[in-house]
Amino acid sequence: MSITGYTDRCAIGGHIGILWPGNGSKVSLDITGMGTTPINTGTISYHDKENVNAMRHPVAGGVIGLIMGSTVPVEFSIKDCHNSGKIDRITPSSSKFVIEASAEASAGGIVGNIGFQSSTNGYTKVTGSVENCSNSAQITINAFTREDATFHDHHIEKTASQSFLGGIIGFSHAKDGLVTVRNCSNSGYMRHTAGNAGGIVGRIQSNTIVTGTKNGSDITYTTNTGRVGEFGLDKPATYLSTGYAYSGGIVGAMIYTDASDKSKIEYCHNAGDIAGSHVLNESTGKGTARPTAGGIIGQYDFGR
Helix, strand or coil, rough: EEEEECCCCCEEEEEEEECCCCCCCEEEEEEECCCCCCEECCCCCCCCCCCCCCCCEEEECCCCEEEEECCCCCEEEEEECCEECCCCCCCCCCCCCCCCCCCCCEEEEEEECCCCCCCHHHCEEEEEEEEEEEEEEEECCCEEECCCCCHHHHCCCCCCCEEEECCCCEEEEECCEEEEEEEEEECCCCCCCEEECCCCEEEEECCEEHHHHCCCCCEEEEECCCCCCCCCCCCCEECCCCEEEEEEEEEEEEECCCCCCEEEEECCCCCCCCCCEEEECCCCCCCCCCCCECCCCCCCCCCC
């Protein structure tokens, strides 16, 4: 599946593009997959080379693109789902899942975006869980590539400075609810040069718990074994204006909005390689303002 064009807030998913009640009744959704058997193996992509600023807020997920509330809440449960979606445009022989877009793009192996980027209109009235899910596909957010070179050649001319990508969830903002990610794993490469990237969640904005399960002395961990960041560029990429790059083995960036935030990370394990920034500001020629990398969390910020 793919979307090409000049649009705002598009959402595309392997099974559902957007879960949103509008101004109607409360919405509840349960999805149960087949364990390690992929629930999505197809190509999912956004693509717009004509105008780098044409597509804003694009969202893509291996199962669901976007989940958000409204005047009424949304409840969801996603269990036992595996994504191995591929994109042949970059490397035909590999499993890929790519999103090409400009501003505020988000992509996740299971869900691209929860709660959108704002609590406006009740978008963050979301409560649900993602359990026993996994991703093995490479996820890439790249805003604009040179016409005379492919991404595989490591020549990136433009990249999204505000992006969110994660092996399970790209972005989670459940200010008026609670989202739990439990016993999930990622082995795919989270490839980005700027923005927020995590092996499990790209960015936690509010009320999101990433955890495993502890039963006596037995612990089942949420794990990442995939690479996060950008590896192997033969020259620095440039991004559109100001930007940042947060790379974390479990969560790329974790933002506490206030003291009532229930977000936490526990019973998690990372064994994947994490890379910091390798980008230059287009106008100044200098490096990223805040390149950070961490084995568990790339960036932790309170009060923003």
